[in-house]
Amino acid sequence: xxxxxxxxxxxxxxxxxxxxxxxxxxxxxxxxxxxxxxxxxxxxxxxxxxxxxxxxxxxxxxxxxxxxxxxxxxxx
Numbered sequence: 001x002x003x004x005x006x007x008x009x010x011x012x013x014x015x016x017x018x019x020x021x022x023x024x025x026x027x028x029x030x031x032x033x034x035x036x037x038x039x040x041x042x043x044x045x046x047x048x049x050x051x052x053x054x055x056x057x058x059x060x061x062x063x064x065x066x067x068x069x070x071x072x073x074x075x076x
Contacts, residue, residue, distance in 0.1 A: 037045075
């Protein structure tokens with residue numbers, strides 16, 4: 001029973017990938033970019049990306065002593 005069910009799931013996933021794969025290929029471009037991005041824009045984008053990744057971690061690390069001093073909630 002379980003072997004037949006797994007075979008049916010594999011068949012379903014194979015047919016689903018045949019439908020999705022042509023759509024994914026249409027979004028891949030192999031030509032050079034139409035608008036070139038300058039070094040200033042690249043630096044700005046990379047710094048915004050780095051800030052977005054590091055800001056939450058910095059916030060947590062900065063407030064870690066406050067989190068440690070909180071009293072434990074009463075058992076319910």
